[in-house]
Amino acid sequence: MDEVDIVVVGGGSGGAAVAGRLAADKGLRVALIEAGGANTDWRIRAPGMMPFIPDASNWRFETVPQAGLNGRRGYQPRGRGLGGSSAINAMLYIRGSAWDYDNWAAMGCHGWSYADVLPVFRRAEDNARGEDRFHGVGGPLAVSDQHSANPGSLAFVEAAASLQLARNPDFNGAQLDGVGVYQVTQKGGERWSAARAYVEPRRDRIDIRTGALVERILIEDGRAAGVQFAQGGARRTIRARGAVIVAGGAFGSPQTLMLSGIGPAGHLRDHGIAVVRDRQAVGGALQDHIDYVAGYETAGAPFIGQTLRGTLSTLGAMFQWFRSRSGPFTTPYAESGGFARTRPDLPAPDVQFHFVPALLEDHGRTKVKGHGFSCHVCVLRPHSRGTVRLASSDAAAAPLIDPAFLSDARDVETLLAGVKLMRRILEARPLADYGGRDRHMAGVHDDAAMVEIIRDRADTVYHPVGTCRMGADPDSVVDPRLRVREVEGLYVADASIMPALVSGNTNAPTIMIGERCADFVKADLAQR
Numbered sequence: 001m002d003e004v005d006i007v008v009v010g011g012g013s014g015g016a017a018v019a020g021r022l023a024a025d026k027g028l029r030v031a032l033i034e035a036g037g038a039n040t041d042w043r044i045r046a047p048g049m050m051p052f053i054p055d056a057s058n059w060r061f062e063t064v065p066q067a068g069l070n071g072r073r074g075y076q077p078r079g080r081g082l083g084g085s086s087a088i089n090a091m092l093y094i095r096g097s098a099w100d101y102d103n104w105a106a107m108g109c110h111g112w113s114y115a116d117v118l119p120v121f122r123r124a125e126d127n128a129r130g131e132d133r134f135h136g137v138g139g140p141l142a143v144s145d146q147h148s149a150n151p152g153s154l155a156f157v158e159a160a161a162s163l164q165l166a167r168n169p170d171f172n173g174a175q176l177d178g179v180g181v182y183q184v185t186q187k188g189g190e191r192w193s194a195a196r197a198y199v200e201p202r203r204d205r206i207d208i209r210t211g212a213l214v215e216r217i218l219i220e221d222g223r224a225a226g227v228q229f230a231q232g233g234a235r236r237t238i239r240a241r242g243a244v245i246v247a248g249g250a251f252g253s254p255q256t257l258m259l260s261g262i263g264p265a266g267h268l269r270d271h272g273i274a275v276v277r278d279r280q281a282v283g284g285a286l287q288d289h290i291d292y293v294a295g296y297e298t299a300g301a302p303f304i305g306q307t308l309r310g311t312l313s314t315l316g317a318m319f320q321w322f323r324s325r326s327g328p329f330t331t332p333y334a335e336s337g338g339f340a341r342t343r344p345d346l347p348a349p350d351v352q353f354h355f356v357p358a359l360l361e362d363h364g365r366t367k368v369k370g371h372g373f374s375c376h377v378c379v380l381r382p383h384s385r386g387t388v389r390l391a392s393s394d395a396a397a398a399p400l401i402d403p404a405f406l407s408d409a410r411d412v413e414t415l416l417a418g419v420k421l422m423r424r425i426l427e428a429r430p431l432a433d434y435g436g437r438d439r440h441m442a443g444v445h446d447d448a449a450m451v452e453i454i455r456d457r458a459d460t461v462y463h464p465v466g467t468c469r470m471g472a473d474p475d476s477v478v479d480p481r482l483r484v485r486e487v488e489g490l491y492v493a494d495a496s497i498m499p500a501l502v503s504g505n506t507n508a509p510t511i512m513i514g515e516r517c518a519d520f521v522k523a524d525l526a527q528r
């Protein structure tokens, strides 16, 4: 039977970071068990191929019907394969606000204040702009500026600035507020997923199993002793002498814990699963950024579009990328944007914009003819809380995902205020000079009518967290050193541990969590 020191479940943002850092320790043997493939396809590496990511690299989950979205099911893309969601995401490099982490510390998560996490963000980073108080160089995660932003994306920044929103050249610097062009996790014009950053350089030192779906954690005498997984039609086990680290993401990690008998006892019994630990918080506190996307049709250039001319220029951009890894095909699509407060009394921005120089419908799944631009606005610190529950005791079955979007009236109010501010920006010069026509809300100014349109169209902007929440309270799933309560040698290292959603995109914060978990595990092993 296979035996290693550490087994990591899931090779996404958190899992790749923790596995890579632990494998750097020559005394440790690390196995990384990932349900998906190696994700070495050029469509993953080429930023401009983001809308055409291979199906096998995306779990493509759906939510249960959402009352707050007029009964619709939401779409929940999640990365599958090495790199996880960082292999299919928009590559934006954002940490959130300093207040978010100070808030975690105030919630009882000792050791997670901004002062505590900033050095970890810096050590993870290799920022092409160089080093300063906020940024690091020489770390595994490549971060760079965009060099080919669409003129329309720059016009968004100018339009917002004309309304007195501050220009912010560094959202990860002294303040989050303001508008600008996002930095991206790319190197040499290629996507820099967490797997490229942390796993590829240590390939020789990590026992990587792909196409391997973890079915449950083996728990013996109250201790995580290894995992059982399905691979190539066979059922296998791998034992862990030191620790098992679960990093299956905000949907995968609570699912794996519940399948292992760690979760709400009644729910586990309903599925015929023997209860190992009755932990009510597992799969609870699901939080996600609810988002409304506006679309404005224009006559044509400079926006990306599905016309003969648009297709030719996309092909030209693709050839340029193949030749020199440069040009418009390095786009993250969400090129510019920013952060704003809908009320002056807030401790940090509560809405974020993502400007896309193309028409976007239904997460890009519905192709739209013609040219135009889109803009997202999302609620950064939602009050709505949902759940992840088992649909079945079969690990291959998708879990039941219920973000309870817009179930809290405060989120509706914030999103409405965000949409109003976004419309003012999109209709200000110089963006207005493109003569865009709002495809969904033109002429609608009544609050109730706007809310109806929002409920008909809003959905995730892909940042679910909170389902294995960290806390100092005994009810939390993991303690502030990411140890699962009441089980020895078991950790969680992904977005699911966030006690409150950060005010921004979640890849860099999740990598930071993976980095920290490696520190905690190493320190705990040294004490045994």
Ligand SMILES: Cc1cc2nc3c(=O)[nH]c(=O)nc-3n(C[C@H](O)[C@H](O)[C@H](O)COP(=O)(O)OP(=O)(O)OC[C@H]3O[C@@H](n4cnc5c(N)ncnc54)[C@H](O)[C@@H]3O)c2cc1C
Pocket: 009, 010, 011, 012, 013, 014, 015, 033, 034, 035, 036, 077, 078, 079, 080, 081, 082, 083, 084, 085, 086, 088, 089, 090, 091, 092, 093, 094, 212, 213, 214, 215, 247, 248, 249, 250, 252, 253, 256, 395, 461, 462, 463, 464, 493, 494, 495, 496, 505, 506, 507, 508, 510
């Ligand atoms: C479309 C999209 C766009 C996004 N854009 C951005 C962005 O621009 N910037 C940003 O900061 N964030 C972005 N995000 C969010 C960010 O990428 C995620 O928050 C982050 O990657 C989550 O990391 P994680 O480790 O929690 O989970 P993941 O990266 O999703 O990793 C979980 C891994 O575990 C594996 N797994 C799950 N269950 C099992 C099992 N039972 N056995 C074996 N393996 C398993 C999965 O296959 C996956 O590889 C985006 C996300 C998506 C989906």
